[in-house]
Amino acid sequence: MDLTIGLKYHEFREQIQKFIRENITDDIREAGRLATSVFAEPKRAMAWQKILYKQGWAAPHWPKQFGGTGWDVVERSIFAQECLKANAPPLIPMSLLMCGPCIIGYGTEEQKAEYLPKILSGQDFWCQGYSEPGAGSDLASLQTFAESDGDDYIVNGTKIWTTYAQYANKMFCLVRTSREGKPQQGITFLLLDMNTPGISVEPIIGLDQVHEQNTVFFDNVRIPKANRIGKENDGWSVAKYLLMFERGGQEYAPALHFQLAEVRNIAEQVDVAGTSVWQNPFFKRKYCELEIEISALEFTENRIKSALTNGQNPGPEASMTKIRGTEITQAITELALEAVGEFALPLQVDVIEPGSTCVSVVPEYAQTVMPKYLNARATSIYGGSNEVQRGIIAKMVLGL
Amino acid sequence: MDFSLSEEQRMLKDSAARFVKKECQFEQRREQMRSPLGYSDEQWAQMAELGWLCIPFNEEYGGLGGSLVDVMVLLEELGKGLMVEPWLSTVILSGRLIEMLGTEQQKQEVITAVCSGQMKLALAYSEVGVRQQLAAISMEATPRADGFVLNGEKTLVLSAQAADQLLVVARTSGKAGDEQGLSVFLIDPNAEGITLSGYATVDGYRAANITFDNVQVSGSAVVGGVETSLNDVGLNNAFDSLQVVMNEAILAVGAEAVGVMDLLYQTTLEYTKIRKQFGVPIGKFQVLQHRLVDVFMQCEQSRSVLLMAVLHYVESVKESNKSISGLKVQIGKSGRQVGQEAIQLHGGMGMTDELDVGYYFKRLTCIDALFGNVDFHLERYATLV
Known part of the structure; x- marks a missing residue:
């Protein structure tokens, strides 16, 4: 056992800091500061991705031969922390965190050569076609059907909760190619071009009044079979691999520490009859409880990273970090809400649009508090609801 | 002990439930929330007609002389219909404050108008740094020969845009932190020096921050009368x-x-x-x-x-x-x-x-x-x- 972080990491951190300092722009920082969900404003997030891409840092977690950095888990963590500290917006996850790893894991050499460079460079913007109106937690019951027609599939059906489909030119999706056997057995993983005739996108406005989600309709959409990842009817293996990345590929603790520190910063600024919210022992106690919860998660994640370094695969532990990570995220947004009190009430959708010239009616520190609280309610729903995650742990870990 | 509703209360509950079912369908509510006004004038008139604006007020001023039990019965039902009308601001926050604090004449004029649906009110009390610690209110009303001059800013004044008159809490003596020395003024929102920055709230209400820049008011604007307000505690203790x-x-x-x-x-x-x-x-x-x-x-x-x-x-x-x-x-x-x-x-x-x-x-x-x-x-x- 060893808690120390070697000297070489200090130099690494300095190198990262220097690069970010010299390359990030104020516009990009603004998008990071105003981001109210994991999906930052796409234009500026993509601008940041392009800067990182030029440096070869767009996908630190990818294997080196496909454009990764070759950093170890500690270095990746340091990079993530420094990006947060600089208010860099999170990179849009669908391409880099979700689709890319799938293609690396299951794609053919041709597919890798075609798609991976454009994912890294940001030339392609991917969205995820998994959920359907009737298939949420029960994803395997999906009904969007791809009928074989020579070298093509003809796709019909509906996908829902498709984040940023309005910006995407590509989609990776799960379709049904067989109704035989168990529901998981007839699923195929497809890549498609969003400009294909027969695809239409309809917005879903969130309760935070933001347009992140969409419904995507497929009406006799012709997709070449060459766009399939993995074997026909074996899409569930690809999907599971991807879900593991979606759930456990990310570390929550560094961002949570950062978000909690932001809440402290807010609390120090909120004036209550001449003193600050931060001085309130009730408040401070809740803050401390959360910090301890984050530390527990941090070291759980460290233990997982350590196991990964030693060559093991992420297992159902990913479900644990997803549950804890999202629950703590929600708790942090609640604490921020308590800190700002009435300042959370004005609806400020226009004000928090990056580049907006609208005048805020509340202090700057309070602007994103309510939108973050509202948006964070989705974290325990998406990526496999926390109920589903608990089910996975009960079955796979506890053996119930 | 008896928690059952009286006959009148049951009727009130039923009529509120009918109103919600008929008039407060979600799509309609959402549309109202997005409209400039934020609620419907017709529905406000209906609420007046149904007697819901006069429930807690004394009969002398056109009220029904109801108790908070009646208010509870009504609000529970209206809550199911996503209430957006300036009811809380007009009836409770402002109307009841006038009834408690006002002069006989003020009560006669204002509450009667509230009860009939002719007057909507908003209470401007909160400020940056107040956070419900009412003694921390610091906005000043400086006495002048024929009245007062108000300077300062109020935040989150609920339903301010709809208000025909504002009730403004300001300090006529003492300093922030004192429970004493607060007075309430009844002011026309169009008075010179008043700037209203209105906005919608997350739950579909309207509210505003209001700045007061050398706003002149006469002594008769003091709720409860000028003599008692200038008295440190005052008979009408606003706090x-x-x-x-x-x-x-x-x-x-x-x-x-x-x-x-x-x-x-x-x-x-x-x-x-x-x-x-x-x-x-x-x-x-x-x-x-x-x-x-x-x-x-x-x-x-x-x-x-x-x-x-x-x-x-x-x-x-x-x-x-x-x-x-x-x-x-x-x-x-x-x-x-x-x-x-x-x-x-x-x-x-x-x-x-x-x-x-x-x-x-x-x-x-x-x-x-x-x-x-x-x-x-x-x-x-x-x-x-």
Whole structure:
């Protein structure tokens, strides 16, 4: 056992800091500061991705031969922390965190050569076609059907909760190619071009009044079979691999520490009859409880990273970090809400649009508090609801 | 002990329920929230006609002489219809303040107009740094020969855009931190020097920050009269009256929250019966059943604390602070749990603007932030045990 972080990491951190300092722009920082969900404003997030891409840092977690950095888990963590500290917006996850790893894991050499460079460079913007109106937690019951027609599939059906489909030119999706056997057995993983005739996108406005989600309709959409990842009817293996990345590929603790520190910063600024919210022992106690919860998660994640370094695969532990990570995220947004009190009430959708010239009616520190609280309610729903995650742990870990 | 409603109260409840069913369909409400005014004038007139604007006022001024029990009955039902009208501002926050603090003439003029639906009011009391600590109000009203000059800024003035008259709390003596020295002014919102920055709130209400730049008012604008207000404590002690009005507002939003929670519970329960995943309605999963049971219990506990607080208030206005803080804590905590579970059990649909669930959730979230949140009232409660 060893808690120390070697000297070489200090130099690494300095190198990262220097690069970010010299390359990030104020516009990009603004998008990071105003981001109210994991999906930052796409234009500026993509601008940041392009800067990182030029440096070869767009996908630190990818294997080196496909454009990764070759950093170890500690270095990746340091990079993530420094990006947060600089208010860099999170990179849009669908391409880099979700689709890319799938293609690396299951794609053919041709597919890798075609798609991976454009994912890294940001030339392609991917969205995820998994959920359907009737298939949420029960994803395997999906009904969007791809009928074989020579070298093509003809796709019909509906996908829902498709984040940023309005910006995407590509989609990776799960379709049904067989109704035989168990529901998981007839699923195929497809890549498609969003400009294909027969695809239409309809917005879903969130309760935070933001347009992140969409419904995507497929009406006799012709997709070449060459766009399939993995074997026909074996899409569930690809999907599971991807879900593991979606759930456990990310570390929550560094961002949570950062978000909690932001809440402290807010609390120090909120004036209550001449003193600050931060001085309130009730408040401070809740803050401390959360910090301890984050530390527990941090070291759980460290233990997982350590196991990964030693060559093991992420297992159902990913479900644990997803549950804890999202629950703590929600708790942090609640604490921020308590800190700002009435300042959370004005609806400020226009004000928090990056580049907006609208005048805020509340202090700057309070602007994103309510939108973050509202948006964070989705974290325990998406990526496999926390109920589903608990089910996975009960079955796979506890053996119930 | 008898918790049953009187005949009149049952009629009030039924008529409010009918109104909600007929006039407050979600699509209609959402449209109103997005309109410039934020509510419907026709519905306001209907509320006046139904007598809902005069419930708590004395009969002398055109009121019905009702108690807070009646207010509770009405607000619980209106809560189920996502109330957006300036009822709370006009009737409780401002109307009741005038009734407690005003001169005979002010009561005759203002409350009569409120009761008939002719006048809407808004109470400007909060400021940056006040956070429901009313003694921290610092805005100054400086005496002049023929009246006062007001300077300062008020924040989150609920329903200010709709108001025909503003009630403004300002300091005529003392300094921030003093309970004494606060006075209330009745001011025309179009008076020179008043700038109103209006906005919508997350739950669909309207509110405004208001700046006062050398606003001149006459002595007759002082609610309760100039002589008593200049007196340090004053016979009309504005601080105490404000405290009472805040307590009444908490009882009102408490009742509203109970209605909202009840509706969310019912809606969510129904949804879990029809939404199928893994081949069965999700309500068949024991883990969700238990969560719904917890939601149900939160609703019931909130209703009980509401009744306790209302009855304690009716019994003794002075000794009800503890119960009322208890109510605000209970609805704050229950409201959060019920609202969050409603979203979670509706899954992605709960996160959309298309479903009413999100609106009720947002209303509960905002109710907690109004008039002191859970932490504020836990602290106040702690000073009273």
